[in-house]
Amino acid sequence: MQRKHLFALIAILIVAVMALAACGGQTTEAPAPTEAPKPTEAPKPTEAPKPTEAPAPTEAPAPTEAPAPTEAPEVKPADEIVVYNWSDYVHPDMYTIFTERTGIQIGEDNFSSNEDLLAKLQGGATGYSIIVPSDYTVAIMIEEGLLEELNHDNIPNLKNLDPEFTKLYYDPGNKYCVPYLWGTTGLGYNTELLDNPPQSWESVFKAKESDPWFGRMTLLDDVREVFSAALIYLGYDNNTQDEAQLEEAKQLLIGAKKGVSGFDNDNYEDLIGSGENLLAHGWSGDFLQAADEYGNINYYIPEEGGTIWIDNMCIPKGVTPEQKLAAEMYINFVLDPEIGKMLGEYNYYATPNKDALAIADPEYKENPLVFPPEEIRAKLRFIKPLGEFESVYQRMWDEVKSAQ
Structure with a gap:
């Protein structure tokens, strides 16, 4: 049974081989010649690139606004000041009136000569908010840097001064002092x-x-x-x-x-x-x-x-801002016409305050021993600072x- 199957299989294989051989005997045609490639066209010239447009100018940034200045803290006047003055040189009621108007208390210390006052300040004395030196001593103190500059905004009553007392040889323009009495x-x-x-x-x-x-x-x-x-x-x-x-x-x-x-x-x-x-x-x-x-x-x-001579209200160097403001308030107070009248009539020294003089009693303002006539004034001389001499x-x- 197996042998019959084997012979059949062989016969099939022989037939298949003969068929393949017959196919392999046919002549193969040469392939058609390959056409030469068409010449490559030269590339079209590249167009020059269009010029690049310049970018629009960048707008400068808006300037930054400067920050608003920081406001300095408001200075309030000191609760108390001390006046360094000649003795018996103020009306007894003046300090009380000033305190009632402002709430600022006033103390007083006294000196007996300009030289004593100057020596004390040169020695570094502190604690005084107002001093009252005479003209030539003011000049020395300005030169030695012993005085604060006044803030005229705090002394609006400066307008009451007689113009003669705004052109003083030792302090023109009242930069450092204000005349008190003369x-x-x-x-x-x-x-x-x-x-x-x-x-x-x-x-x-x-x-x-x-x-x-x-x-x-x-x-x-x-x-x-x-x-x-x-x-x-x-x-x-x-x-x-x-x-x-x-x-x-x-x-x-x-x-x-x-x-x-x-x-x-x-x-x-x-x-x-x-x-x-x-x-x-x-x-x-x-x-x-x-x-x-x-x-x-x-x-x-x-x-x-x-x-x-002319005595002056000045502020010594080194006071605090609060003391300085209180001192300027006191100077402004003294320049009030009513206060100036009170001060001059009390101690019989001449006021430099034209508005005070305008309302003063005739007994005071017409007294030739207080306000000397021209023939006497012609014989009067100022004491001037002499530096090292x-x-x-x-x-x-x-x-x-x-x-x-």
């Missing part, structure tokens, strides 16, 4: 005990033992005031820097000491009023104020002349006071 320096005497006071400085500096005022008179304890009187008598400039002239004045003063009971800034008018002394070198308002109290004092300028005056003054 006056003169001359001689006061007891009218009950001295009928004929000396009209010349000669009778002071060369007093005789037979003169009723010999040994019963005082000179100011003030180097520049006393030397000014001596130099004016000698016919020299009271601000001289000639040492020979100053030496002559020194010798005159040493010789005068035998007829002088002392050097005094504080009580000379009371000694005149009480009759203990008959004659004194001093400041106009002190004598006139004492005249109201004692009724027996008069004042005059000797025939050779005397000095004129001040030390020469001080040395000679020490020699006068120590001389026996």
